[in-house]
Amino acid sequence: MSAFYSMRATLALLISFVSLVSFPALAEVTVTNAWVRPTVAQQKATGGFMTLTSSTDMHLVGVSSPIAQSAEVHEMSMENDIMKMRAIPRLPLPAGKTVELKPGGFHVMLFGLKRQIKAGDTIALTLSFEDGQQQRTELRVNAIAKPAN
Numbered sequence: 001m002s003a004f005y006s007m008r009a010t011l012a013l014l015i016s017f018v019s020l021v022s023f024p025a026l027a028e029v030t031v032t033n034a035w036v037r038p039t040v041a042q043q044k045a046t047g048g049f050m051t052l053t054s055s056t057d058m059h060l061v062g063v064s065s066p067i068a069q070s071a072e073v074h075e076m077s078m079e080n081d082i083m084k085m086r087a088i089p090r091l092p093l094p095a096g097k098t099v100e101l102k103p104g105g106f107h108v109m110l111f112g113l114k115r116q117i118k119a120g121d122t123i124a125l126t127l128s129f130e131d132g133q134q135q136r137t138e139l140r141v142n143a144i145a146k147p148a149n
């Protein structure tokens with residue numbers, strides 16, 4: 001879908017360093033390079049991508065956005081030579097390991113888009129995490145709309 005867009009260089013890099021307080025330990029999830037694919041008019045779904053690093057073992061268990069009626073965490077896999085994607089309820093974030101959501105791999109899927117997403121738009125995403133004690137925390141990040149690079 002990005003073929004509809006010129007490869008205009010988008011230098012904006014949104015970096016969110018947010019501390020998540022999880023008693024008694026202090027857990028920290030770092031999200032960098034959050035971006036979403038722009039859409040064409042009438043397109044109702046798009047993908048979101050980012051790099052996640054957690055200081056403690058966590059799971060990404062949900063995502064939402066005010067621009068979408070619903071959102072899911074997806075994985076891609078090859079089935080009979082066909083690339084398929086499906087929703088996964090929990091994406092493990094092992095302590096200290098960088099987990100990438102990128103085209104062709106894990107990604108966030110936004111459904112029921114309420115308007116067109118244009119390159120340069122800022123899209124708010126709320127990520128839900130769960131730690132080993134089933135303690136949930138939310139983290140809001142701003143994703144920049146840009147074509148895949």
Ligand SMILES: [Cu+2]
Pocket residue numbers: 047074075085086107108109
């Ligand atoms: Cu998907």
